[in-house]
Amino acid sequence: MPRIADQGFMEAAQDAAQRRAITGRLAGLLFAVGAIVSAPANELFTDPGVGQAARWVDLLAFVSGIVCLSIPWRRVGERWFHLLPIVGTIEVALSVWSVQTHGGIYAWYYVLVAVFTAYAFENRRHIASHMGFVAVAFAAPIVYLPSASNAPIRTVVAVPVILAVAGVVAYLREGLEEGKALLAQQARTDALTGVANMRVRDERLEYELARHRRAGRELALLVLDLDRFKDVNDTLGHPAGDRLLRDVAAVLSATVRSGDTIARPGGDEFCVIAPETSRGEAQRLAERIEIALSTLDAAGHPLCASIGLALFPHDGNTPEELIDRADFDQRMVKQAGSADPVRRLHAV
Numbered sequence: 001m002p003r004i005a006d007q008g009f010m011e012a013a014q015d016a017a018q019r020r021a022i023t024g025r026l027a028g029l030l031f032a033v034g035a036i037v038s039a040p041a042n043e044l045f046t047d048p049g050v051g052q053a054a055r056w057v058d059l060l061a062f063v064s065g066i067v068c069l070s071i072p073w074r075r076v077g078e079r080w081f082h083l084l085p086i087v088g089t090i091e092v093a094l095s096v097w098s099v100q101t102h103g104g105i106y107a108w109y110y111v112l113v114a115v116f117t118a119y120a121f122e123n124r125r126h127i128a129s130h131m132g133f134v135a136v137a138f139a140a141p142i143v144y145l146p147s148a149s150n151a152p153i154r155t156v157v158a159v160p161v162i163l164a165v166a167g168v169v170a171y172l173r174e175g176l177e178e179g180k181a182l183l184a185q186q187a188r189t190d191a192l193t194g195v196a197n198m199r200v201r202d203e204r205l206e207y208e209l210a211r212h213r214r215a216g217r218e219l220a221l222l223v224l225d226l227d228r229f230k231d232v233n234d235t236l237g238h239p240a241g242d243r244l245l246r247d248v249a250a251v252l253s254a255t256v257r258s259g260d261t262i263a264r265p266g267g268d269e270f271c272v273i274a275p276e277t278s279r280g281e282a283q284r285l286a287e288r289i290e291i292a293l294s295t296l297d298a299a300g301h302p303l304c305a306s307i308g309l310a311l312f313p314h315d316g317n318t319p320e321e322l323i324d325r326a327d328f329d330q331r332m333v334k335q336a337g338s339a340d341p342v343r344r345l346h347a348v
Contacts, residue, residue, distance in 0.1 A: 017074040024073030032065030053098035093137040118169035190264040193249035201263035205319040219312040220274040220282035223326040227304040229268040306334035
């Protein structure tokens with residue numbers, strides 16, 4: 001199938017922006033909810049100094065959450081996104097420090113940072129870097145809280161667990177993304193031939209018409225209907241017909257230009273969207289296709305196709321008009337039964 005780099009890039013950029021928006025809101029909720037949940041516990045500390053410090057850290061976390069919820073993450077560069085796990089790790093470390101020997105109460109918040117990091121970032125090196133910072137922050141009480149006798153034991157046990165949590169979340173996320181990508185590919189690809197399906201044909205035609213309308217350029221749509229395809233199914237069986245359809249898709253892919261789009265709307269019908277193509281160029285493309293298809297065998301005969309042509313803007317200004325005109329042209333060619341149907345294409 002020909003590459004559709006421009007449209008694919010736009011879709012990828014939109015997906016990335018949507019992901020940043022969702023993940024940014026998730027970070028805001030984690031900051032705010034963590035602060036709210038910690039507030040009742042802070043009131044239970046008998047040491048006034050400890051309780052006051054913990055309240056200030058909770059206020060900082062709550063403000064961070066509000067800021068995250070207010071930021072338009074769609075318009076924020078991805079590099080700024082790395083601040084979220086860094087800020088989260090620092091605020092958890094401050095929470096642990098603020099309650100002194102009771103720091104183990106809030107140390108488990110590092111698990112939330114690990115889950116967020118593994119979910120938010122696709123690059124494994126970025127995840128490893130942030131988790132290294134988390135591990136250092138978790139081990140810090142050994143240095144600044146020597147009175148916390150259980151800090152070394154807690155670090156030796158908890159740090160591997162937190163890293164394992166991040167690894168599991170990253171593994172599950174990657175599996176879900178692979179499945180999503182596969183489903184998206186299947187939704188846009190004809191399962192039998194591997195070329196685009198009707199949905200992509202319509203999307204691509206809509207996109208190209210808008211682009212050509214702005215540029216004032218011509219665009220050609222070719223519709224192909226295979227001749228004597230029913231004879232192949234009746235004589236050799238449907239598996240042979242399926243193989244022939246795959247061969248047709250391969251021949252078309254090798255014949256059209258890299259910027260053209262091949263689609264199979266259904267049955268034995270194919271179409272080619274040829275951007276920036278005049279009628280004469282489209283007719284020559286149809287001739288090349290006809291010659292290339294004749295190398296295939298259709299129940300003992302060279303394969304032929306009735307090819308209809310519609311040109312934007314001369315034959316229509318919308319996808320529906322172009323498809324209808326090309327279909328009509330193709331039916332006229334098939335009804336005429338010409339030995340050389342390409343010559344029956346409309347002339348300007």
